[in-house]
Amino acid sequence: MRFVDEFRDSDKAHALAAKIAALCEPGREYKLMEVCGGHTHTIYKHGLEDYLPESVTLVHGPGCPVCVIPMGRVDDAMHLASRPGVIMTSFGDMMRVPGSNGSFFDAKAHGTDIRMVYSPLDSLKIARQNPDRQVVFMAIGFETTAPSTAMTMLRAAAEGLRNFSVFCNHVTIIPAIKAILDSPDLRLDGFIGPGHVSTVIGCRPYEFIARDYGKPVVVAGFEPLDILQSIYMLVLQLSQGRSEVENQYSRVVPPGGNLVALETIGETMELRPYFEWRGLGFISHSALKVRDEYAAMDAESLFEVPGVRVADPKACQCGEVLKGVLKPWECKVFGTACSPETPIGTCMVSPEGACAAYYNYGRMGRHRVVDVTIAETAAQAGTS
Amino acid sequence: MTSAQDERERQVLDRIDRARRRSPRVREERVTMSHGAGGKATQTLIEAIFLGAFRNPHLEPLEDAADLLVGRSRIALTTDSYVVSPLFFPGGDIGDLAVNGTVNDLSVAGATPLYLSAGFILEEGFPVADLTRVTDSMRDAAAAAGVQVVTGDTKVVERGKADGCYINTAGLGLIERDVLLGAAWARPGDAIIVSGPIGDHGVTIMLARGELDIEADVRSDTAPLNGLAASLLDAVPVTRAMRDATRGGVATILNEIAMASGAGVLASEDDIPVRPEVRGACELLGIDPMYVACEGRLVAVVPGNSADRAVSALRAHPFGEQAAVIGHVTDDQPGIVRLKTSFGGTRVVDLLVGDPLPRIC
Numbered sequence: 001m002r003f004v005d006e007f008r009d010s011d012k013a014h015a016l017a018a019k020i021a022a023l024c025e026p027g028r029e030y031k032l033m034e035v036c037g038g039h040t041h042t043i044y045k046h047g048l049e050d051y052l053p054e055s056v057t058l059v060h061g062p063g064c065p066v067c068v069i070p071m072g073r074v075d076d077a078m079h080l081a082s083r084p085g086v087i088m089t090s091f092g093d094m095m096r097v098p099g100s101n102g103s104f105f106d107a108k109a110h111g112t113d114i115r116m117v118y119s120p121l122d123s124l125k126i127a128r129q130n131p132d133r134q135v136v137f138m139a140i141g142f143e144t145t146a147p148s149t150a151m152t153m154l155r156a157a158a159e160g161l162r163n164f165s166v167f168c169n170h171v172t173i174i175p176a177i178k179a180i181l182d183s184p185d186l187r188l189d190g191f192i193g194p195g196h197v198s199t200v201i202g203c204r205p206y207e208f209i210a211r212d213y214g215k216p217v218v219v220a221g222f223e224p225l226d227i228l229q230s231i232y233m234l235v236l237q238l239s240q241g242r243s244e245v246e247n248q249y250s251r252v253v254p255p256g257g258n259l260v261a262l263e264t265i266g267e268t269m270e271l272r273p274y275f276e277w278r279g280l281g282f283i284s285h286s287a288l289k290v291r292d293e294y295a296a297m298d299a300e301s302l303f304e305v306p307g308v309r310v311a312d313p314k315a316c317q318c319g320e321v322l323k324g325v326l327k328p329w330e331c332k333v334f335g336t337a338c339s340p341e342t343p344i345g346t347c348m349v350s351p352e353g354a355c356a357a358y359y360n361y362g363r364m365g366r367h368r369v370v371d372v373t374i375a376e377t378a379a380q381a382g383t384s
Numbered sequence: 385m386t387s388a389q390d391e392r393e394r395q396v397l398d399r400i401d402r403a404r405r406r407s408p409r410v411r412e413e414r415v416t417m418s419h420g421a422g423g424k425a426t427q428t429l430i431e432a433i434f435l436g437a438f439r440n441p442h443l444e445p446l447e448d449a450a451d452l453l454v455g456r457s458r459i460a461l462t463t464d465s466y467v468v469s470p471l472f473f474p475g476g477d478i479g480d481l482a483v484n485g486t487v488n489d490l491s492v493a494g495a496t497p498l499y500l501s502a503g504f505i506l507e508e509g510f511p512v513a514d515l516t517r518v519t520d521s522m523r524d525a526a527a528a529a530g531v532q533v534v535t536g537d538t539k540v541v542e543r544g545k546a547d548g549c550y551i552n553t554a555g556l557g558l559i560e561r562d563v564l565l566g567a568a569w570a571r572p573g574d575a576i577i578v579s580g581p582i583g584d585h586g587v588t589i590m591l592a593r594g595e596l597d598i599e600a601d602v603r604s605d606t607a608p609l610n611g612l613a614a615s616l617l618d619a620v621p622v623t624r625a626m627r628d629a630t631r632g633g634v635a636t637i638l639n640e641i642a643m644a645s646g647a648g649v650l651a652s653e654d655d656i657p658v659r660p661e662v663r664g665a666c667e668l669l670g671i672d673p674m675y676v677a678c679e680g681r682l683v684a685v686v687p688g689n690s691a692d693r694a695v696s697a698l699r700a701h702p703f704g705e706q707a708a709v710i711g712h713v714t715d716d717q718p719g720i721v722r723l724k725t726s727f728g729g730t731r732v733v734d735l736l737v738g739d740p741l742p743r744i745c
Contacts, residue, residue, distance in 0.1 A: 001664060001667070008725075014728065045725070046726075047725050047730045049729070105417070106412065109415060109416045110414060224727045335397075336399060336400060339400075340734075341737050351670075360734045361731040362731065362732065363720070363732050363734075
């Protein structure tokens with residue numbers, strides 16, 4: 001299939017794997033963080049780690065929209081959904097995220113009107129069909145999904161729809177990366193930059209990582225060869241002692257981002273002074289709220305929201321996993337008390353969550369392709 | 385350092401394996417949509433609630449049909465309910481689905497399907513013209529499969545208490561061959577075969593709902609598998625197991641094989657037939673075709689040295705022209721299904737917890 005198969009070519013992967021292995025200095029460890037959950041998903045789904053030498057470790061970052069939603073916000077959403085006359089709409093990913101009293105799915109089984117949508121525009125359709133009900137869209141995600149929420153608000157305003165509102169949980173990636181860089185218990189050598197976020201914000205916002213923290217960043221696409229190539233580019237930078245922002249995903253990511261999308265966000269939303277991230281705590285200027293001009297579409301102004309901070313379950317180590325301090329399987333409850341059927345933490349819910357990805361795709365003894373390649377090369381060298 | 389880490393990781397994996405073998409328990413207070421999706425939640429509900437209540441040696445293997453000795457006859461008995469939405473879709477409708485689905489459950493038990501029952505739950509206001517369309521299609525499907533609908537039941541519920549029309553069919557078939565079929569009989573070295581391209585039915589239904597604004601030329605693969613299953617058993621009487629890959633798709637069947645046999649399964653993504661239209665739709669939607677339902681495909685386990693004969697026999701039948709070996713049963717990593725990806729890596733293929741596509745059949 002065009003636009004897919006060429007990015008999953010195993011011959012090219014073998015060639016790149018050999019180049020990465022050749023660049024790695026003996027005795028040196030390379031810890032690279034893929035910031036985006038979409039990358040985590042690709043890495044596991046295609047078995048990409050089989051191509052990496054043992055000295056290259058991928059650390060799964062905080063860029064999974066569902067994973068960073070704190071429990072208190074889920075409870076707030078549940079509270080909104082249970083108000084009389086409200087229809088809550090949500091992306092499917094969010095449906096199984098546990099709050100302190102169960103998930104959207106559980107609430108739905110108890111009769112709360114929660115509907116799954118594929119796009120915020122579907123919520124508008126529901127609002128038009130139910131003029132006597134208030135339709136609240138559970139908005140989540142990074143700069144990738146914020147423009148579609150913003151566009152939907154603008155369209156609702158243009159149509160004069162009075163029964164549509166947004167429970168805004170949009171977050172921004174840069175403050176989270178900065179929080180991770182400043183975290184004392186973490187050692188990273190470089191970043192695989194988020195591709196889809198960068199289509200909106202461009203590559204420049206990452207420059208401080210290369211300049212101030214001396215860590216290379218390569219913005220990467222979502223096919224397995226994209227990621228393998230970006231790992232090669234990172235290891236190359238490290239071997240040459242460079243730290244720069246490079247764009248592997250130039251077929252989609254313009255250096256300056258998408259101005260129209262940014263303007264749309266700016267028109268409808270503004271930065272919150274601070275926002276709680278699951279496992280990472282409060283991070284200042286790290287999330288968006290609906291602008292006062294659009295208060296009529298802000299579920300937080302239309303309804304009383306409890307806004308109670310709920311501590312994560314004690315056993316849950318999502319925070320350490322999100323920061324990349326722990327590998328998913330190193331969490332105390334991983335795979336036993338916390339599994340995709342009975343998730344305790346958010347990382348186990350979304351297919352982009354590091355724990356769910358590892359549990360569903362990576363839970364097995366591994367054979368590294370790269371060792372085989374090296375062994376084959378050595379064997380060929382021996383026979384020739 | 386790395387080998388110590390590998391050792392710790394292995395210990396964690398063993399611990400998870402033990403946790404997975406514990407007897408299942410339904411933790412939810414109420415039934416959720418996940419319980420009907422054919423994945424882990426469904427399995428838990430069946431094993432904890434239904435098997436808990438009805439446990440007996442006929443039910444326990446949880447095969448598609450029960451294998452019973454009545455007098456001197458060995459018969460297969462099965463039942464299935466159909467709640468598909470929409471009722472009519474490219475390639476079929478709820479009527480032929482209700483006949484073929486039950487015929488197929490009998491066929492993969494090694495039986496010759498003979499008689500069907502049909503129970504209708506109709507919603508007040510359901511157009512009689514639609515009902516006729518459904519029954520016509522059932523009649524034609526029954527004729528094609530060589531079965532008769534010999535008993536039935538009708539209930540009508542108030543408007544809003546059902547979605548148009550639900551159908552339950554039960555089926556009875558005769559097991560004339562001396563076969564011993566069951567996923568538990570799979571052995572390391574056995575080949576796993578699928579009878580044709582996967583995912584057609586699920587993708588068709590998804591697109592027919594019109595919620596996704598994607599158009600593709602796909603049709604449901606709904607078809608009776610009795611002829612195909614008989615061809616396979618004629619060619620390879622030592623076939624170990626057959627399943628029809630409905631809800632949960634081929635991935636779920638592979639997991640059932642691994643769990644029931646206590647062996648591992650290694651499949652190859654490159655060998656699994658998927659139509660380009662289906663693959664394209666799945667790529668766009670972020671769905672893995674391995675989990676998408678088929679309604680006219682069987683998955684068979686045969687001894688490795690019979691694989692070629694089995695594939696030739698299936699390919700000789702019109703419903704099995706694209707049959708292919710997709711993987712093997714292995715003696716390592718028991719209970720786990722692994723997939724060699726097209727990219728060249730290896731990953732686990734687990735059961736899904738829930739299904740993003742409810743009411744597919």
